[in-house]
Amino acid sequence: MNPSDPHAQVQELRRQLQSLLEAAKANERKLDRFDALERRLVAVSSMEELVNLLLVDCREDFQLDAAELWLLDQDEELRRALPALPMIKAPKLLDSHAGLKDLFGTVRTTRLVGPGHSEALLAQAFDPQAGVRSAALLPLIRQGLLIGSLHFGSRDPQRYDAASGTKFLDRLAAIAAIAIESMLNRERLRRAGMTDGLTGVHNRRYFDHRSLIEFSQAVRHRYPLACLFLDIDHFKSINDRHGHPAGDEVLRQVGGLILRSLRTGDLAARYGGEEFVVLLPRTDLAGAREVAERIRLMVQEAPFITPDGGTVSATVSVGLAMLPAEATSFGELLQAADRAVYQAKRSGRNRTVTHEDAPA
Template identity: 40%
Template structure:
C-alpha cells in the first residue's frame, strides 16, 4: 500500500507538473500571439504598394508592434535617385525624420561579416548616424541586401540594455531583414517605373503629363490651404538656330544643360518639366508673384551667364532664355482646379510671348486676375 507520505509526494509532484504545464500553455499562447502579430506585420509590409505606405509601416507601425523606442531606415543613395523620386512623390525629407540617407555603408562593430545583423550595446562611434534623434541602450542593426547589393539598414533601438544582446538568436531578425529588403526593392522599382513614365527621356526632368497633373494637384491644395502658387514658362531664345547651325545633337546638349541650370535654382518642393521642344515649365509652391519674379531672374541669369560647351562652337555657345511668370495668390475657391490650372498656364504663356516680343532674354510678369503684364529688367 502507498503510504500517506508517498501520496503527498505524488500529489505535490502532480501539482508541480500541472503548474509547469500551465506555464507552458501560457507561454505557448504568448508565443502564438507573438507569431500572429509578426505575421500580421509581415502582411502589412508585403501589401504596401507605395513608398509612403511602406515607410509608414516600418517607421510608425513597427515600434508599437515590437515594443521599441525607435526604428530608423537608412538608405544608401549616393546618386540621389531615391531622393529625387521622393521629391516627385511630394514626400519631403523632413516628413519622416527617421528616414535617413547615407553617403556610404557603415562598418558594424564586432562583426566579421558586414552584411550580418548586429545585436548588442549601442556604440556611438558607429551607430550615431543611424540614430540621430534618439540614444538607445541596445540596438539591432539589420543590413538590407538584395542580390549581394546593400540597400541600407533597418535599425531597431531599445531603452533596455538587455533587449538586444550578441547571444540572442537571429533567426527572426534575419527573416525580418529579408522581408523588408524585398518589399523595399519592390516598392522602389515600382516607383521608378512610374517615374520613368512621367520623365522626359532627353533631359531627365519631368514631362508635360507630370507637370499638368502636379499643377492640378497643387492648385487644389492651394484652394484648401489658401496658399500661393506660381508658374514659370521658359523658352530658349533662337533655339532653332542652334539646331540649324550645329545639329540636333548639339541642340540636345543645350536642352540638357539648360534643364540642369534651371534645376539648380529650385527648391525640393518645386517641379520642373519639359513642356515640349525648347519650352520648360516650372511650378513654384507657396510662392507669390514676387517670389516667382526673383526665382525667374535667377534662372534667366544662370542660363545666360556662362557659355555651354558644344561640338563645333569654339569657346562654347552663349544661350539666353525668355521667361513668363504668373501666380495664384491664393487660388480662387469658386472656380474648378482644372480651370484655374489652365488659366495659370495661359497667363504664364502670354507673359512669355510678351517677353519674346520685348526683345528676349528677360522676365515678364502677369498680374493676377488680369491680362496686364509687368516687365522685369534683364
C-alpha cells in the same frame, strides 16, 4: 533540492516544464507578431505606408525605444519622392555606402549590439538622446547589393544579447528589402509616366493634369498663382553648330537648373521642344520675378558640358504672368505667359518680360 526526495524532484521537473511552456508560448507570440508584420509588408501600397510600418508600427508592436531606417539613395530617387509625403518619421537617405560599411563591414548578416562592445555603433546608428543600450542592426540586401539597413533599439541592455539567435530578424530584413525594392520600382514606373525622359522635369501630360488642380485651388482659396514660360534662345543654332547630342545636353542641364531653383510644391515641365513652363503657387509678382531672374542668370552663367567634353553657352527668354482675378480658365494664364515670352524674344532675348509689359 534533496536528490533523494521524490517530491522535490517532481516539483523541480514541474518548474522546468512550466518554464519551457512559457518560453514556447513567448516564442509563439513572437512568431505571430513577425508573421503579421511580414503580411503587412507584402501588402503595402505606398512608400509612405512602408516607412511608417517599419519605423512607427514596428516600434509599437515590438515595444522598442528606437527604430531607424537607412536607405541608399545615390541617384536621389527617394529625395524626389519622399519630401512630399506626410510621414510621421522619415528614413535617413545615404549618398554612398560609407555609413553602411561602418555598420556591417564585410559581414552581411544581422548584428546584435549590446553594452561593453561596439558602443560606437549604437551612437552611429541612433540619436544619442534615445538612450539605446542594445540594438539589432538588420542589413537590407537585394540581388547581392546592400541597399540600406533597419535598426531596432532598446534601453534594456539585455534586450539584444549578442548570443541570441537572429532567425526571425534575418527573415524580416529579407522581406523588408523586397518591399522597399518593390516600392522603388513602383515609384520609377510612376515617375516614368509623368517625367520627361531627357530633362528629368515633368512632361506635358502631367503638367496639363496638375495645372488644372493648381488653378482650381488658387481660385477657390484666392491665393496668387504665377506662370513662367522659358524658351532657350537660338536653340536651333546650338544643334546646327554643335550637333543634336550637344543640344540634348543643354536641354537636360537647363532642366536641372530650373529644378534647383524651385521650392517643394512648385511645378516645372518641359512643354515642348526647347520650351519649359513653371507654375509657382502662392507666389506674388515680385517673388515670381525673382525666381525667373534666378533661373535666367543661372543659365546665362553656366558652362554647358557637351558629350565630347567641350562647353557651349546658352541663354533663356522668360515670360511671366500672374493669374488674373477674373480668370475663368487656366488657359488664360498660360496664354498670357506665352505672349510675354514672345515679347521677351522679340525685344532682344535673354530677359524676363511680364505680361503687363507685353503688348496685347
